Amino acid sequence: MRSSRLPASLAPNRLAEAVAHRRASGQPLLDLTESNPTRVGLAYPPELLAPLAGHEALSYDPQPFGRAAAREAVSDDYARRAVSVPPAHVCLAASTSEAYAWLFKLLCDPDDRVLVPRPSYPLFEHLTALECVEASPYELEREGHWRIDVDALARQVDERTKAVLVVSPNNPTGSVLQRDELDALAAVCADRDLVLIGDEVFADYPLDGAPPAPSVMQQPVATAVSLGGLSKSVGLPQVKVAWLAVGGPASADVMAGLEIVADTFLSVSTPAQVALPALLQDGAAVREAIRARIARNLQALRAAVAGAPAMTLLPPAGGWCAVLQVPAVRSEESLVLALVEHDGVLVHPGYFFDFPGEAFVIVSLLPSPEVFDTALARLLVRAVEAA
Numbered sequence: 001m002r003s004s005r006l007p008a009s010l011a012p013n014r015l016a017e018a019v020a021h022r023r024a025s026g027q028p029l030l031d032l033t034e035s036n037p038t039r040v041g042l043a044y045p046p047e048l049l050a051p052l053a054g055h056e057a058l059s060y061d062p063q064p065f066g067r068a069a070a071r072e073a074v075s076d077d078y079a080r081r082a083v084s085v086p087p088a089h090v091c092l093a094a095s096t097s098e099a100y101a102w103l104f105k106l107l108c109d110p111d112d113r114v115l116v117p118r119p120s121y122p123l124f125e126h127l128t129a130l131e132c133v134e135a136s137p138y139e140l141e142r143e144g145h146w147r148i149d150v151d152a153l154a155r156q157v158d159e160r161t162k163a164v165l166v167v168s169p170n171n172p173t174g175s176v177l178q179r180d181e182l183d184a185l186a187a188v189c190a191d192r193d194l195v196l197i198g199d200e201v202f203a204d205y206p207l208d209g210a211p212p213a214p215s216v217m218q219q220p221v222a223t224a225v226s227l228g229g230l231s232k233s234v235g236l237p238q239v240k241v242a243w244l245a246v247g248g249p250a251s252a253d254v255m256a257g258l259e260i261v262a263d264t265f266l267s268v269s270t271p272a273q274v275a276l277p278a279l280l281q282d283g284a285a286v287r288e289a290i291r292a293r294i295a296r297n298l299q300a301l302r303a304a305v306a307g308a309p310a311m312t313l314l315p316p317a318g319g320w321c322a323v324l325q326v327p328a329v330r331s332e333e334s335l336v337l338a339l340v341e342h343d344g345v346l347v348h349p350g351y352f353f354d355f356p357g358e359a360f361v362i363v364s365l366l367p368s369p370e371v372f373d374t375a376l377a378r379l380l381v382r383a384v385e386a387a
């Protein structure tokens with residue numbers, strides 16, 4: 001009955017089973033995979049969502065790309081990060097996942113390919129498969145920090161390749177696109193007629209005083225689409241607003257195609273569009289609270305790892321999570337299962353994100369300090385113990 005766009009098996013993996021079992025038994029679980037900012041005890045301004053009830057939201061005036069004031073607010077928000085995007089080149093969507101789906105519909109025929117980073121966000125596998133597109137991974141290589149081998153990437157391009165996707169800051173490596181990498185990637189895309197898609201949802205979260213990552217919009221040669229959204233930029237995933245910003249030589253063509261796709265769905269609610277300018281302004285308080293939280297937890301992580309010589313922190317340059325290399329005294333799966341079953345701690349194993357080799361675990365930097373510190377202490381003990 002199901003199409004081949006869906007995974008052949010829908011059975012839960014062993015970690016999901018262990019988590020379900022622990023929860024069903026009523027035992028507590030400290031979640032170091034939590035990436036939902038609304039669940040980690042941050043103080044949201046109580047009136048933050050009041051603009052959703054704005055008077056203008058009472059009338060429906062559908063616009064494929066979104067209401068003019070909302071698109072201007074997104075353009076202003078890019079300007080805050082010194083990125084120039086005219087409002088006419090902004091299109092709203094309900095989530096970046098939806099934005100990806102629209103881009104794949106727009107750019108790809110069935111069985112076409114997009115190049116995606118590895119390790120990176122596991123949802124790409126589903127987002128591409130659901131559009132009958134092939135995700136072709138290019139490796140991020142770790143030489144002190146994660147880098148793209150742009151020559152190797154260029155050799156992967158064939159006649160079915162339509163786009164190159166970069167995630168900066170990347171989830172979960174925390175790596176950030178460097179200026180020279182952006183220029184080299186843009187040259188490949190311009191030369192091979194590919195669209196450069198930049199997932200910039202974590203752009204507001206450079207870590208350790210790192211400079212903000214360059215945007216794919218900050219190069220003149222390649223057609224580029226930058227993705228962002230309220231989920232991360234102001235910690236409001238429940239409002240369901242994201243955006244695509246389009247630039248470069250074929251931007252008029254991309255916008256024309258996007259208009260058809262977006263007009264077919266008209267998915268962003270009017271209240272959310274009406275509220276968007278205020279949410280982008282007032283949400284700055286949430287962004288600051290998230291920044292403070294991740295900086296605090298990264299500091300605590302650094303201090304804890306300094307006292308655990310068998311452990312290495314792969315320092316993130318941006319984003320909401322961190323990668324720990326742990327002794328390969330047991331498999332990643334055995335470690336994460338033991339953590340759930342014996343310690344009541346949930347972390348992600350590196351293999352979820354296609355890390356090269358073992359053993360890595362990924363921790364979210366969002367949890368409350370109490371949860372973070374307690375769970376981390378248990379992780380550090382368990383990770384050095386043989387199975």
Ligand SMILES: Cc1ncc(COP(=O)(O)O)c(C=O)c1O
Nearest residue numbers: 095096097121171201229231242
């Ligand atoms: C790299 C990356 N892109 C996109 C998203 C999803 O964002 P949205 O909630 O807008 O779909 C996530 C969510 O964690 C992410 O890690």
